[in-house]
Amino acid sequence: MNPLEGYVLLSSLLFAIGLAGALTRRNAILVLIGIELMLNAANLNFIAFWRYGPRPAALTGVMFSIFSIAVAAAEAAVGLALILAAYRHVRTTNLDRMNHLKG
Amino acid sequence: MSLDATFLILAAISVAGSAAAMGLRNAVHCVLALTAGFAGIAGLYLYLGAQFVGFTQIMVYVGAVAILAVFAIMMTHHPGQAEEPFSRYWLWGAVIAAAVFLTLARAVRLAFEPAGSVLAVPPQAPDLTVQQIGEALMHRYVLPLEIIGLLLTAALIGAVIIAMDAKEDPAMEDAVE
Numbered sequence: 001m002n003p004l005e006g007y008v009l010l011s012s013l014l015f016a017i018g019l020a021g022a023l024t025r026r027n028a029i030l031v032l033i034g035i036e037l038m039l040n041a042a043n044l045n046f047i048a049f050w051r052y053g054p055r056p057a058a059l060t061g062v063m064f065s066i067f068s069i070a071v072a073a074a075e076a077a078v079g080l081a082l083i084l085a086a087y088r089h090v091r092t093t094n095l096d097r098m099n100h101l102k103g
Numbered sequence: 104m105s106l107d108a109t110f111l112i113l114a115a116i117s118v119a120g121s122a123a124a125m126g127l128r129n130a131v132h133c134v135l136a137l138t139a140g141f142a143g144i145a146g147l148y149l150y151l152g153a154q155f156v157g158f159t160q161i162m163v164y165v166g167a168v169a170i171l172a173v174f175a176i177m178m179t180h181h182p183g184q185a186e187e188p189f190s191r192y193w194l195w196g197a198v199i200a201a202a203v204f205l206t207l208a209r210a211v212r213l214a215f216e217p218a219g220s221v222l223a224v225p226p227q228a229p230d231l232t233v234q235q236i237g238e239a240l241m242h243r244y245v246l247p248l249e250i251i252g253l254l255l256t257a258a259l260i261g262a263v264i265i266a267m268d269a270k271e272d273p274a275m276e277d278a279v280e
Contacts, residue, residue, distance in 0.1 A: 002215055003107075003110065004215075005211060005212075005215040006110060006114070007110075007147075007151075008211045009208055009211055010114045010117070010118070010147075012204055012207035012208055012211060013118055013204060013208075014117065014118065014121055014140075014144075015203070015204075015207070016200045016201065016203050016204030016207070017118070017121045017122050017125055017200070018121065018125070019196075019199070019200040019203055020125055020196055020197055020200035020201075021124070021125030022196075023190075023192075023193075023195070023196025023197075023199060023200060024125075024189050024190050024192075024193040024196035024197060025125065025188065025189065025190065026186065026187065026188055026189060026190050027130055027176075027188065029130065029172055029175050029176055029179070030124075030125070030130060030133055030188075032172070033124060033125075033133070033134070033137055033172055034125060036164070036168060037121050037124070037125070037137075037140070040141065040144050040160075040164070043144075043156075043160075044144060044147060044148075047147075047148055047151050047153050047156060048151060050151075050153070051151040051152055051153070051229070056229035056231075057229065059231070059235065059236065059239050061153075062153055062155070062156055062231065062236065063236075063239060063240075063244050063247075065153070065156050066155070066156060066159060066236075067247055067251055069156075069159055069160065069163050069164075070251045070254070070255060071251070071254065072163075072168075073163050073167065073168065073255070074254055074255050074258035074259075075258075076168045076171060076172075077171065077258055077259065077262040078258050078261055078262050078265070080171055080172070080175045080262070080266075081261070081262035081263070081265040081266035082265055083175060083179070084175060084178060084179070084265075084266045085265050085266060087178075087179045088268065092179075093179045094186060095190070096190055096191060
């Protein structure tokens with residue numbers, strides 16, 4: 001098997017695990033973590049294609065994953081702040097019980 | 104060239120950590136398993152020759168995001184109130200995720216089907232130094248770097264304002280307004 005194929009398959013598996021977590025968990029924080037896992041799977045693809053691509057000297061994949069990590073960190077901070085703000089209103093992080101718009 | 108043992112071990116660590124993070128019942132255990140998964144992915148970055156990204160992954164994900172998640176779980180935890188951790192529709196979610204994985208895996212297998220056509224011989228690992236990354240960030244990617252700085256500042260201030268409890272402290276309320 002081509003090494004790049006192994007990395008792409010691994011990244012699809014990580015993406016699917018993150019998606020499964022985001023779709024099945026009740027805790028909003030763990031849903032956010034599932035989204036982080038999906039972002040990580042995409043980053044792994046960037047690095048794998050940079051490493052096995054035709055022009056690794058261009059640094060494109062590395063730059064893309066660095067910026068993607070920065071955006072993901074900002075997203076995690078704002079997401080957790082939103083969860084805490086919602087928790088203050090409804091006193092739960094259970095998404096099945098957050099079913100009304102007016103707090 | 105086939106897959107080597109290092110890749111398989113790191114892949115097993117990251118998949119097992121991620122699967123445990125999404126499958127365990129206790130939320131704190133989930134985050135602990137998640138750090139193992141993130142560390143496995145960081146190991147893969149290091150193994151691919153992207154040292155800077157690997158150490159960034161360790162600092163940002165294993166360090167910051169996991170600790171942030173643990174704090175959020177502790178602040179929203181009700182002791183003695185055990186809730187079912189999975190949604191009512193967990194079966195649908197699992198089926199959708201499995202379907203996505205099978206579709207992606209099939210597409211990947213088909214894309215690599217004619218053996219030797221796509222990048223069959225991997226090039227030598229590129230020798231990437233932090234100096235090169237710094238020079239690229241300061242020259243070619245300086246505008247994205249500035250925009251990311253602005254985004255992080257805005258996200259930081261926004262997160263503090265969103266999470267701040269303005270009602271309990273009148274002084275804080277004045278500060279916000």
